[in-house]
Amino acid sequence: MRDLVDPAALVELTSALVAVDTRNPPGNEREAAGVLRDALRRWSPTWTEVEPEPGRLSLVAEIPHPDGPGDRPSLLINGHLDVVPVRAEQWSTDPFTPTLDGGRLYGRGTADMKGGVAAAIHALDVLAASGRTPAWDVVFHFVADEELGGALGTRALLDAGLVRGDACLVPEPTGLQVCVAERGLLQAELTVHGVGGHGSRPRDSVSAIEHAASVVLAVHAADFGGVEHPLLGRPSANVGTIQGGSGVNTVAESCRLGVDRRLLPGATVESALAELRERIDGSAIPGLRYDIGVLVFGEASEMDPGHPWAEQVRAALHATSGAEPATIGMSFTTDARFVRNQAGIPTVVCGPGEVAQAHTSDEMVELEQLVDAAAAYAELLCTPPPSTTG
Ligand SMILES: [Zn+2]
Structure with missing residues (x-):
């Protein structure tokens, strides 16, 4: 042939x-x-x-x-x-x-x-x-x-x-x-909320960028655990994008993170989001306020x-x-x-x-x-x- x-x-x-x-x-x-x-x-x-x-x-x-x-x-x-x-x-x-x-x-x-x-x-x-x-x-x-x-x-x-x-x-x-x-895919946009203020007095405000940085560390450190799949390994997460703040002299009011999670068979959009929230909330970042929106979801197969x-x-x-x-x-x-x-x-x-x-x-x-x-x-x-x- x-x-x-x-x-x-x-x-x-x-x-x-x-x-x-x-x-x-x-x-x-x-x-x-x-x-x-x-x-x-x-x-x-x-x-x-x-x-x-x-x-x-x-x-x-x-x-x-x-x-x-x-x-x-x-x-x-x-x-x-x-x-x-x-x-x-x-x-x-x-x-x-x-x-x-x-x-x-x-x-x-x-x-x-x-x-x-x-x-x-x-x-x-x-x-x-x-x-x-x-x-x-x-x-x-x-x-x-x-x-x-x-x-x-x-x-x-x-x-x-x-x-x-x-x-x-x-x-x-x-x-x-x-x-x-x-593996499956969840792409989510995570918006971290702060309280804006004058850049000269950062401790009077809440920096969304500071909180977002902690979230990035928490997500990257997270072990999403579970049983290792013989062909697919384990689930993973990566923060691929970050955008925050409105000016160098301003405490950031908000910061957006683009999170990419890879999933094993059986994971749903709900379970993937819940695990993400669990890892972020579990890291106990004081005063953290955020919400998550789903950009793309495709289950594993x-x-x-x-x-x-x-x-x-x-x-x-x-x-x-x-x-x-x-x-x-x-x-x-x-x-x-x-x-x-x-x-x-x-x-x-x-x-x-x-x-x-x-x-x-x-x-x-x-x-x-x-x-x-x-x-x-x-x-x-x-x-x-x-x-x-x-
Ligand atoms: Zn292709």
Whole structure:
């Protein structure tokens, strides 16, 4: 299967996707639609568009089976089109002008995750070249808004009743390891209230910045404890942003902290907030007044690492490139959680590119990994699902 992959076609399609600026915010995923429609034209898919806000397009492409409609299992392939912002001055090349150098393709989204999307699309061509027939009905979900929580993307498809299938592959960058679990995420804004006053008489007032500093120390020192998850480790918390005060010569009336908590399966938004309050209140900061608002919440998700679908993905990687992929958990969350938790579909995250490349400057993907991915995906497409092999 691997020798049927056309590396030049893979680079071309990945590059075409990367060249469309889909930085989120604002996303503008609709801009990528033309590239996708061209890439899949030869398969004459049935297209469905979901656009909850102007420009925030998610596309569903149902690929007709060469033998016509039939009673087959369906495989969902979910890939997001948005990318994270760039700091152009930190890049050696233009992030939206993909550059191939030394077997690596550089550009924003090459790893996360336009390379994975391109490999999944190219897998159809690889399979056709092999003369084998898909064992599944294949449905692509090209989604918006994953990087900011997925409300305008996979969540919107879920609400429209479109997330259906017997198994799901999410080609996010895992270095082609097989990911079956993800930590959840709570992003909260914590506002610390003080009493403003003249900067020359700080002890007559209450400095919100002083209290916020104590809160930061308390949160960072907190052990959120619990049983260690075999793939996900322990929950964590980090204060990522801080803004406070109205002037150098004024005692700060208020100070806002952006808190990022990572959660294990079972944690809810309520339990995560309650634990945060417990740790802050437990640190007994005298006179502290604060409130917390939720910015983003995504629960953790997992599937049985021994699930036949995970076995099948490992077997496809081994069959096509001889790899012995590890089974891993990820410290962050992807749209796989919607598919696992809300749609109840066994979902493996496995794609080209290293997690460490995602969201960085000079993001890149190794061409060899793109090729390995396309070959393994083609193998998956023509292998009957585990539930029907017995
Ligand atoms: Zn991603």
